[in-house]
Amino acid sequence: MIKEILKLVRDGGLLSKGDIAGKMGIQKSTLDSIFSLLSSKGYLKKIDGTTEMPRACIGCSISKDCMQKASAGSVYVITDKGKNYLEAG
Secondary structure (H helix, E strand, O other): OHHHHHHHHHHHOOOHHHHHHHHHHHOOHHHHHHHHHHOOOOOOEOOOOOOOOHHHOOOOOOOOHHHHHHHHHOOOEOOOOHHHHHHHO
């Protein structure tokens, strides 16, 4: 399930946690716990809407909308460590 969630964050476009929880068939509170775990392990990074746009977002066709959403809520991106984890398995 961890890899599927990371793949959704990486490939799913701009999805809410509710969207991801629905696709995974789990409760949003469960997904919140999984996101906390993935963040603490360094697989996901929470983007603060007040910070500079991450390098990985530059050139992304939805980065403007995504960063606007970050100021209204939380946006997560998969880290290099998370990408390596997906590629390893």
